[in-house]
Amino acid sequence: MLSIIEVDDLRRTFIVRRKRGRLRRDRHEVHAVGGVTFGIDAGEAVGYIGPNGAGKSTTVKMLTGILVPTSGRLRVAGLDPSARRTELAKHIGVVFGQRTGLWWDLPLRDSYELLGRIYRIPRRTYEANLERFVDLLDLGALLDQPVRQLSLGQRMRGDIAAALLHDPTILYLDEPTIGLDVVSKAKLREFLRELNTESGTTILLTTHDLVDIEQVCRRVMVIDHGRLVFDGGFEELHRQGGARRTVVVDLAAPSDPLEVPGAALARVDGARQWLSLPAGASTAPVVAALGTRDDLVDLSIQEPAIEDVITALYSR
Amino acid sequence: MRGFRRYSTYRAATLAGVFTNSVFGVIIAYTYIALWDVRPSLGGYDIDQAVTFAWIAQALIAPVAIFGGFVVDELAERVRTGAAAIDLHRPVSLLGLRLAEDLGRGAYHLISRGAIPTLLGALLFDLVWPDTLGTAALAALSIVMAIVVSFGLRYLLGLLAYWIIDIQGPQWIVVLSQIFFSGMMLPLVVFPAWLRTIADLLPFRCMIQIPIDVFLSDSTGTAVAPLLAVQLAWIVILLTAGAAMTQVAVRKVVVQGG
Amino acid sequence: MVDAARGFVVIAGAWVRAALTYRTSFVIMVLVQVVITFLDFAAIIIMFSHLDAFGGFTLPQIALLFAMSGFALGAADLLVGNSEALGRRIRDGSFDQMLVRPVAPIVQVAADRFAIRRVGRIAQALGVLTWALLSVSIDWTVGRVVVLVGAMLCGSVIFCAVFVMGGAFQVFAGDAAEVANAFTYGGNTLTQYPLTIYPTELVKGVTFIVPLAFVNWYPGLYVLGMDDPFGLPSWFQFASPIAAVVFVVAAATFWRIAVRHYRSTGS
Numbered sequence: 124m125l126s127i128i129e130v131d132d133l134r135r136t137f138i139v140r141r142k143r144g145r146l147r148r149d150r151h152e153v154h155a156v157g158g159v160t161f162g163i164d165a166g167e168a169v170g171y172i173g174p175n176g177a178g179k180s181t182t183v184k185m186l187t188g189i190l191v192p193t194s195g196r197l198r199v200a201g202l203d204p205s206a207r208r209t210e211l212a213k214h215i216g217v218v219f220g221q222r223t224g225l226w227w228d229l230p231l232r233d234s235y236e237l238l239g240r241i242y243r244i245p246r247r248t249y250e251a252n253l254e255r256f257v258d259l260l261d262l263g264a265l266l267d268q269p270v271r272q273l274s275l276g277q278r279m280r281g282d283i284a285a286a287l288l289h290d291p292t293i294l295y296l297d298e299p300t301i302g303l304d305v306v307s308k309a310k311l312r313e314f315l316r317e318l319n320t321e322s323g324t325t326i327l328l329t330t331h332d333l334v335d336i337e338q339v340c341r342r343v344m345v346i347d348h349g350r351l352v353f354d355g356g357f358e359e360l361h362r363q364g365g366a367r368r369t370v371v372v373d374l375a376a377p378s379d380p381l382e383v384p385g386a387a388l389a390r391v392d393g394a395r396q397w398l399s400l401p402a403g404a405s406t407a408p409v410v411a412a413l414g415t416r417d418d419l420v421d422l423s424i425q426e427p428a429i430e431d432v433i434t435a436l437y438s439r
Numbered sequence: 440m441r442g443f444r445r446y447s448t449y450r451a452a453t454l455a456g457v458f459t460n461s462v463f464g465v466i467i468a469y470t471y472i473a474l475w476d477v478r479p480s481l482g483g484y485d486i487d488q489a490v491t492f493a494w495i496a497q498a499l500i501a502p503v504a505i506f507g508g509f510v511v512d513e514l515a516e517r518v519r520t521g522a523a524a525i526d527l528h529r530p531v532s533l534l535g536l537r538l539a540e541d542l543g544r545g546a547y548h549l550i551s552r553g554a555i556p557t558l559l560g561a562l563l564f565d566l567v568w569p570d571t572l573g574t575a576a577l578a579a580l581s582i583v584m585a586i587v588v589s590f591g592l593r594y595l596l597g598l599l600a601y602w603i604i605d606i607q608g609p610q611w612i613v614v615l616s617q618i619f620f621s622g623m624m625l626p627l628v629v630f631p632a633w634l635r636t637i638a639d640l641l642p643f644r645c646m647i648q649i650p651i652d653v654f655l656s657d658s659t660g661t662a663v664a665p666l667l668a669v670q671l672a673w674i675v676i677l678l679t680a681g682a683a684m685t686q687v688a689v690r691k692v693v694v695q696g697g
Numbered sequence: 698m699v700d701a702a703r704g705f706v707v708i709a710g711a712w713v714r715a716a717l718t719y720r721t722s723f724v725i726m727v728l729v730q731v732v733i734t735f736l737d738f739a740a741i742i743i744m745f746s747h748l749d750a751f752g753g754f755t756l757p758q759i760a761l762l763f764a765m766s767g768f769a770l771g772a773a774d775l776l777v778g779n780s781e782a783l784g785r786r787i788r789d790g791s792f793d794q795m796l797v798r799p800v801a802p803i804v805q806v807a808a809d810r811f812a813i814r815r816v817g818r819i820a821q822a823l824g825v826l827t828w829a830l831l832s833v834s835i836d837w838t839v840g841r842v843v844v845l846v847g848a849m850l851c852g853s854v855i856f857c858a859v860f861v862m863g864g865a866f867q868v869f870a871g872d873a874a875e876v877a878n879a880f881t882y883g884g885n886t887l888t889q890y891p892l893t894i895y896p897t898e899l900v901k902g903v904t905f906i907v908p909l910a911f912v913n914w915y916p917g918l919y920v921l922g923m924d925d926p927f928g929l930p931s932w933f934q935f936a937s938p939i940a941a942v943v944f945v946v947a948a949a950t951f952w953r954i955a956v957r958h959y960r961s962t963g964s
Contacts, residue, residue, distance in 0.1 A: 137963060138962075181963075184793070184963075187796075187797050188797070188960075189793050189796045189797065189960065190960055190961075190963060191957075191960045191961050205960070209799050209800070209801065210799070212797055212798055212799035217794075217797045219790065219793070219794070221790070222789065222790040222791065223794075224794050224797075226711075226809075228715070229711065229715055233711060233714075233715065236711070237707070237708065237711045240707040240711075241704065241707060241708065241799065242798075242799060451870060451873045452873065452874070452875065454873065455873035455874065455875035455876040455878075455879075456875050458875070458876055458879050459875050459876070459878050459879040459883065461879075462880075462883040463879075463883055463886065465899075466883065466886050469894050469895050469896075469899075470890055470894060472894070473752050473890075473893075473894035474744055474747070474748070474751070477747075477748045477750075477751075478747050481747055605722075607722075607726075608722075608725055611725075611729045611733075615732055615733055615736070618733070619736055619739070624736060624737070624739075624740045625740045625743055625744065629743060629744070629747065630743060631743065631746055634743070
């Protein structure tokens with residue numbers, strides 16, 4: 124089966140000029156993307172994760188045609204994004220986390236009307252889709268408000284509907300959960316999951332939050348300094364990465380070191396103890412085991428940062 | 440100082456502005472030359488003084504913010520976002536703070552968008568300069584007062600945002616009046632008597648006509664003291680009104696919570 | 698081409714509708730536009746209280762030149778005036794959004810935030826034009842009508858090209874949006890007056906380098922039945938379409954280069 128996204132030795136180099144003193148300029152090359160190769164099949168939900176500056180946004184910009192690659196081969200839905208950008212635009216939807224695709228000063232509804240016309244969405248399809256997204260993303264009360272008055276979470280939901288109105292085959296999301304609260308993030312992840320399984324929309328999600336991907340995708344690509352360092356499933360990632368999750372336990376008073384099956388004791392400091400377990404393992408048994416203690420005051424779970432995963436990947 | 444530094448970071452924009460001012464300076468200079476060729480002592484100016492007027496007027500456009508903006512937009516924006524309430528609770532006077540900042544901005548604009556086109560004008564045309572250092576100093580003083588008058592007007596406009604959030608309408612009226620009655624379009628000395636009378640009653644002439652008349656006073660023989668007095672009077676009126684309105688705004692914020 | 702026009706109408710239409718929902722504000726803004734553009738003519742009227750001819754032209758004759766230039770700038774400002782915001786769009790990321798949509802970027806840049814209030818300038822120009830045509834004695838022929846209307850159209854195209862070039866320039870020089878103003882509003886101010894008041898080098902500049910003189914001066918000479926005071930070839934008076942085509946091709950090329958540059962270097 125032909126991949127819907129084919130990327131072969133994709134490279135993107137930037138020339139950065141920096142001032143040295145008053146007159147001299149230093150010129151050096153930054154390899155934002157340095158030879159990335161992968162293929163994504165139609166209907167896949169893939170996560171694209173890496174630390175800040177790893178090259179995630181640059182890759183998405185090339186996939187959408189905004190940026191022209193320095194070299195390499197790139198095909199999306201059979202089209203070359205740099206050459207046939209406007210044609211490709213009809214088949215893709217893009218959500219940029221940090222800026223909106225909606226019109227700031229117009230009511231939300233007007234933005235959708237306008238997009239409906241720009242994408243030439245047949246009237247019936249437009250109305251059906253709009254109703255569906257208003258319902259799924261809870262936009263009813265927001266439709267008549269100017270976009271500028273919406274909260275970040277509301278705007279993000281609005282942006283997602285905007286990107287999907289024209290039934291794109293591929294949806295790109297670039298850091299969509301930044302700045303969102305826990306509840307909004309969870310709802311967003313659930314929506315994307317369902318979108319992928321029910322509508323078969325191919326999803327490429329870039330983020331630096333591992334949980335985003337864990338909840339939405341079944342495949343994760345890790346990029347670091349412009350290079351793909353991992354491409355596979357989660358168990359594999361955690362196995363290779365060897366990263367660990369931490370359960371931070373606050374007891375009523377300093378106590379004997381905890382012994383919990385499945386978790387290793389990492390550290391003790393007064394009444395607080397840190398338990399560590401493999402990142403792929405569920406914390407549920409650990410939490411259940413601790414929950415029976417009557418001196419338990421508080422408990423929190425810390426996920427491994429992507430940097431730790433990557434460091435661990437490299438060190439293996 | 441903060442105002443100066445803040446606006447000096449917009450270097451590309453400033454250069455573009457210098458270019459624009461220079462282009463307009465050239466066009467308007469030739470316009471006045473054509474006019475004064477036919478009427479050699481129109482309004483009490485000779486042709487060189489008229490050309491000087493054209494260039495100094497261009498130089499002053501940015502410092503006196505003829506097209507409005509800066510503190511107006513900032514105050515209005517702060518009212519919209521709600522930050523304005525904080526301003527009024529600060530121990531330092533809002534008006535004083537803003538005035539200082541605007542003077543810094545004005546100084547920057549005077550040096551960059553003011554001086555450079557003027558020098559270009561001096562290279563291309565015969566400009567008239569003050570004969571004595573004293574007159575030059577008075578001209579400088581007059582320009583500073585012009586900036587303060589401009590600030591006074593814009594500050595009042597900006598404060599208006601506390602009551603009528605969208606001040607675009609009033610701002611446009613003020614800007615239009617400034618363009619016409621400051622002398623920027625055409626020296627007020629060329630205006631027919633009835634228009635001149637109206638212009639003399641308005642503060643806008645303090646922004647361009649008066650400083651230039653002070654600048655040219657050595658050769659035109661105009662009395663400088665009355666002109667400076669007019670500027671001073673308007674400064675007192677506008678800043679007093681500004682301070683009073685600030686107090687009213689404080690009370691409004693305290694009572695209604697912004 | 699049809700696609701582009703459609704895209705433009707669709708996007709601009711949304712903004713026109715939005716503007717019209719605030720009826721009073723819209724009317725005020727249009728009036729402001731009318732007044733602010735009329736101020737220039739008011740200044741000319743005041744000048745004429747001191748003389749009968751300016752640069753060898755009477756007030757009605759200058760009114761004709763003024764109106765032709767004002768119309769051209771007004772039409773161009775209405776259609777593509779927003780291209781001078783390209784720098785801002787690049788900075789706030791909205792240009793990237795435009796590249797992801799199935800409509801040509803120039804259309805989106807021009808149509809987004811379409812400001813219908815700019816018809817104020819056009820209306821004012823047409824008003825002055827009407828007065829001018831009623832007050833000047835013109836030896837009307839079919840040719841003169843064609844040249845007049847043709848000049849107004851070609852002049853609009855020429856100013857459109859200047860606006861687009863100003864926008865393209867911002868891809869390379871970010872903050873320098875105002876440079877375009879010197880050519881658009883400056884160009885308008887310059888051509889308001891008969892070119893006889895300017896030195897020959899300047900007139901040659903606006904003939905051969907930035908063809909603003911073809912907006913109103915050359916065709917205007919023909920309509921008024923006057924000889925070129927600078928002695929330039931009389932066929933220039935019919936050359937507005939040529940100037941428009943040449944300049945528009947240059948502008949389109951520059952724009953394409955600018956977008957390609959943006960897509961090759963990021964921001």
